[in-house]
Amino acid sequence: MIDVKNLVKVFTAKKGVLGHDAIEAVSHMSFSIPGGGALSLIGESGSGKTTVGRILAGLEVPTSGDIWIQRVNVMTLPPAERRTFLRQVQLIQQDPYQALNPARTIEQSLEDPLKVIARERGKNGAWIQSRVHEVLLRVGMDPGSVLNKYPHMLSGGQRQRIVIARALTVEPKVLVADEAVSMIDVSLRLGVLKLLKDLRQEFGISLFFITHDVASARYVGEDGQLFVIYKGQVVESGPTDEIISQPHHPYTQALLSAVPVLKGLEDPGPDRFIPLRGNDQEQVPDTACIYEPRCPFAQAKCQKERPVLQGAGHAYACHFPVVRRVVATMK
Amino acid sequence: MALEFEARDFHPRGMQIRDLHVIYQTNQGEIPAVNGVSMAIAPGKITGIIGESGSGKSTLAMALMNAVPKPGRIVKGSVVVDGAGDMLTIDKKIRQKVRGRDIGFVFQASQNSLNPLIRVGKQVLDLGRSHNIKDLRALLRRAKELLERMGMDAERILLSYQHELSGGMRQRVGIMLALVLEAQVVILDEPTTALDMISQASVLEIVRQIHQERHLTTILISHDMGVVADLADNVVVMYGGELAEAGSTEEILAHPLHPYTQGLIRAIPRISGPLDQAIALSGSPPDVAALKVPGCLFASRCPKRLPKCENSRPIYEAIGSDRYVACFRGTEHD
Structure with a gap:
């Protein structure tokens, strides 16, 4: 589970000799997502929703606020420890093509994070192989036909499944999906949304779903929370189905x-x-x-x-x- | 502001496309990107062409202007535009004039189709000069009217470079450039793909309003059934370079006949109604090898396939007035 209190992110832009121009990208945001739960952040381009996702994934440091994951306050951890700890939060971004190394096969891309874990846990190569197969099957891909392929040989929907499979290799507690289906053909989107929804239930993963499309948010998290943000501020929040109906x-x-x-x-x-x-x-x-x-x-x-x-x-x-x-x- | 347009002859123009074939020459041989497409684009209507990535819909759009980029090549067919002739055979000089003057085109990802080095206003003037427009002042006035019509600060936009505009604004500038020479046929290729929901809805609303005001014939190309269903009067479904189904939007949405169309409609997540109504479309669009099979291109993904679907390809044919389908199950409903 994840608990966020009073998150603030201010970006300062250099404004010549006159000083700095401060932009509040995220303004005092608080929320919590239980294990297996979902929270959707909805807003248009420039609303600050991506910044929140990047903070949760540890790619951006908040100006102030606390983030608790599995009852540990991430902000109080020393940087090196924080990095290992934040492995539990996996980010799935909009463009699966950029997220995968075009020169490496799907097998190589999936093995990389597993090698780190195998070393930590004293596992062998056979364990890595079985995990690769396991995560691929879990995202609905046939290992035999994709392991030796390169990213460009797959469709957008398949590539995003591979990115999700790679996220699963580290057994995350939180998935941050930032516009994860907006570059995929509408015909194939639902399959990826269904996968995200199923992973919540199956592994108790908390899903932080960033989107501009209410219908996708409803599909993955009808039973969860919806936060509507505009220029960094929450303008409406509550149970997803209630906000859509009222x-x-x-x-x-x-x-x-x-x-x-x-x-x-x-x-x-x-x-x-x-x-x-x-x-x-x-x-x-x-x-x-x-x-x-x-x-x-x-x-x-x-x-x-x-x-x-x-x-x-x-x-x-x-x-x-x-x-x-x-x-x-x-x- | 409407005065200037009232003097014009508002006669919506249609388009007849016959047996159009476009191939791409690649290392793996010739790929039929558009394979024997025939259809009539109804004058004064919005026709939506829907298909997945690689279905050939963008190639078809370029072929309508006879502007297929290399290594693509139109090998056969005709594209007759009312009042302008066959785009595939008319003189090159005339064809270039027809583009822009008679047919406006809004490219996929308009953000990349503006010249980044010159201001929007200058692009309008360049466009005018290349079409021998005498009265450039009137042209700029029309550009301003169009931009204001789309809810923008026209003076500011005309003085802007493309990087100073947001995605939604660029898309509107693209629409302005397509319409400023008063084209009566407008082709929009994925006009809203890179936009967020609200920008998408406003661009669609603008297209709808201008289409009506100017009695245009509009062709909308998209992978999003929702966008097409919201805006278009008629829908054409494309799959693997061929047509799968066509009809009025209401008919197609309420009574889709092709299992592919049925799958596309079911795969749209909705904000009302039961959640489990949405079902993902399985499989992937056909690749190069799959295009060469003798059977139906959709057979491998089809939940309703018959044994013969693997061996012979169904013919795209009329099954009612303005209703077409290419499926052996033909008129059978769910």
Whole structure:
């Protein structure tokens, strides 16, 4: 399990002689995922969701905050120990092609992490071989036909399965999947999502699922939590199925409205709205709601006072929360 | 702002594609990327062409403009655009004018199709000059109108370089460039692939609105059944360089006949309805060797295959008005 308290990440950009420009990429985020549980972080490009994933995987150091994994506070560990400890957190990124060495066969790629473990545990080559077969079978790949292949010989979906297999070699407790299916053809995505979902149950792995697609988040973690983030801030959070059926924040509603409607099978939600403007880079004053410039329902108060995240269980940061029926329904 | 366009002849143009064959010459021999595709693109409608990676859908799109990149080659067929002639046989000079003036094209990953070294405004002017447009001021005015129409700060965009624009903005600039010469046929190749959900939805909405306002004929190419089902009036399903099924979007979604189409629709995760309705499509798209089998290209992945599917390939044929399928099970429903 994983427990995160008050996570903050501030990036400072050098701004010539005048000093530094600070950007808060992650703002006071707290959450926990039980073993076998799932938490989805949803937001658009530039919302800071990738930064959270990189912090959990140990690739980025937070400005402040605590991360507890299996009841150990990762932030208090000495760097060398932290690196070994964070092996329990495996990151699966968007582009499986970049994640695999193109000059090494699938077998070689899978053996590398296993050799380290075999040395630690005093295991032999036969053990490595059996583990390679085991993880490949687990991700639905036939060892005989892929072991000697190179990454370019596989489809996007197969490559992502290999990346997941490699993550499994170290027996992780937490999987961080960052847009793990967005570069895979839609036809093959569901297979990879199903795999992630099954791994939660089978190995008690906590899944931290980063996406911009609500439907994928629902598929892997309907029974888990959903955090909607905008410019580094959580604007709505709670049980996934509840947020989808009762979205309170206009940004959550915009994300749900953006899911394509299957003409012929579904009717669009009566309140569906599609914003025509893209995401603006403009800065919002600290005294205003961060979503105000894009919110079609903003009122005067939204420019004067920043709403805070409120509510037990299902929380949202909005002065005028109204449930809107934006989700399509089956005919 | 609409005045300028009202004077024009709004007559949607259709396209007739007959027996189109495109091959790629590779070390492993000739690969049939597009293998005998025939279809009519209905004037004034949005036609969605759906297929997985390697299905030949992007090659087909390039072939419609007679612009297949090497080592690809169009070996046979015709692509007749109403009012412009057969793209495959007309004079090269005329063809270059037709591209842009009559047919607009929005490339896959528009972020890579803008010139990184010159400002967007200059690209509009270059485009105008290459098509002998006399009134460049009017052209810039149209570019501005289009950009504003898409919810952007037009002055700023025209003065920007591509690296100063986000993915969604570049995609809109790509759409502007495709439409600024007032093309009446627009081909969009994966217009939303690199975008997040909200940018995707707004780009699709813009395409929908401009399509209606300007009475365009729009061809949308995508691997995402959701995107096609949301936007298109008609759907064409492509598999292994051939057509598997076609019909109106409502018909295809509600009553898909080809097991591949059925699989594609089932594989879309939804935000409503029971979760277990979504079922993954098994297997992978056919590789080079698999394209040469005598049987149905989908047979190895098909849950409903018959013994004869392994030995002979079903013919793509009409089974109703504007309804086509290539499957031995033909009109059988689930």
